[in-house]
Amino acid sequence: GQQVMQIPQYQHVQEGEDFTTYCNSSTTLSNIQWYKQRPGGHPVFLIQLVKSGEVKKQKRLTFQFGEAKKNSSLHITATQTTDVGTYFCAVLDNYGQNFVFGPGTRLSVLP
Amino acid sequence: EADIYQTPRYLVIGTGKKITLECSQTMGHDKMYWYQQDPGMELHLIHYSYGVNSTEKGDLSSESTVSRIRTEHFPLTLESARPSHTSQYLCATRPSGLTDTQYFGPGTRLTVL
Numbered sequence: 001g002q003q004v005m006q007i008p009q010y011q012h013v014q015e016g017e018d019f020t021t022y023c024n025s026s027t028t029l030s031n032i033q034w035y036k037q038r039p040g041g042h043p044v045f046l047i048q049l050v051k052s053g054e055v056k057k058q059k060r061l062t063f064q065f066g067e068a069k070k071n072s073s074l075h076i077t078a079t080q081t082t083d084v085g086t087y088f089c090a091v092l093d094n095y096g097q098n099f100v101f102g103p104g105t106r107l108s109v110l111p
Numbered sequence: 112e113a114d115i116y117q118t119p120r121y122l123v124i125g126t127g128k129k130i131t132l133e134c135s136q137t138m139g140h141d142k143m144y145w146y147q148q149d150p151g152m153e154l155h156l157i158h159y160s161y162g163v164n165s166t167e168k169g170d171l172s173s174e175s176t177v178s179r180i181r182t183e184h185f186p187l188t189l190e191s192a193r194p195s196h197t198s199q200y201l202c203a204t205r206p207s208g209l210t211d212t213q214y215f216g217p218g219t220r221l222t223v224l
Contacts, residue, residue, distance in 0.1 A: 001170070031210055039151065042201055042215040050210065086151050090213070097161075098144070099205075099213055101154045 002027065002093045006102035014110050019076040021105035023089035030092055032072045033099065034063060038085040043101075046074075079109045114138060115216035117202050123222045124192055132187045132219045134202030143185040144203040144213070147171060154201070160185055192223040 005024045013019050023032065031050045035043040047056055049065035049072060056063045060083075062075040076083055086106045090099040114137040124130055134143070145158040156169030160179040174196075175189050189196055202216040 033212070035213075037151075042218050043154070043213075044215070045212045048210060048212070088154065098142075098156070098159060103153045104151075106151055 002091060002100045004089060004091050004100060004102040006087075006089060006105050008105055009103065010106045010108075012108045012110065013079050015081060016078050019079050019083070019107055021074050021087050021107075023072045023074075023091075023102050025070050025091060027070065029069050030096070032065060033090045034072075034074055035088045035090060035101075036085050037088065037104075041085075043088060076107075079107070081109050081111055083107060084109050115202060115204055115214055117200075117216040117219050119219060120217060121220045121222075123224065125224050126191075126193055128192050128223075130189050130192055130221070132189075132200055132202075132221070134185045134187070134216060135183050136185075136204045136214075136216075137183065138204060138206075138214075139182060140204040140214075141182070141207050142205040143179065144205070145169070145175075145177060145185070145187050146201040146203065147173065148199045148201055148218075150199065158187065192221075194223045197221060197223050 033048045034046040037043040047063050053067045054065040060077045064073045086104040088104045089102045093100050116135045118133045141162045143160045146154045148154050155171035157171050157173040158177040160166050166177050177187050199218045199220050201218045205213045
């Protein structure tokens with residue numbers, strides 16, 4: 001079935017440093033979604049990318065969809081302690097019915 | 112935020128007990144999902160439903176069962192709880208469109224002693 005990889009698995013940064021997580025697929029994707037899960041919380045939708053090469057920004061967060069639509073990245077500029085959590089990418093399965101979630105990147109921010 | 116409710120939020124129970132985790136939604140979404148997740152780890156899909164009387168097993172083998180008698184409710188039942196079932200269980204819903212967002216409930220943290 002559809003599989004998606006995320007790197008890195010863990011990332012520890014000092015507050016104020018930048019952070020990037022990558023999501024990679026072996027197949028061309030129709031779209032990709034990003035979710036954030038705070039410690040003790042549940043995943044919350046952040047954004048969806050649909051077009052090749054698409055770039056979207058949400059304040060300090062920048063999301064990019066690769067030209068070949070096989071990978072995506074989430075970049076956080078000048079991290080804050082509120083950015084702590086696990087970031088998941090999600091892509092549609094081979095049947096186009098359910099979303100398959102990546103293993104997540106766990107971000108910790110040291111004050 | 113979507114209106115998805117899960118009860119109980121926390122449950123500590125002894126081995127061998129039968130338990131039902133409740134999930135309800137008020138958005139009329141056809142698709143509903145159950146995930147098992149250890150803290151901060153991967154989301155494992157254990158059951159899903161595309162509508163009333165539709166239930167399917169997910170990617171992760173589970174000893175639990177589900178039912179979908181009404182659109183709003185998607186309860187998950189463990190006939191005989193074991194310590195290996197200790198985990199967080201997340202319910203989620205999604206409208207039927209391919210680009211629609213998935214909404215998660217607050218989760219139930221289950222501990223089996």
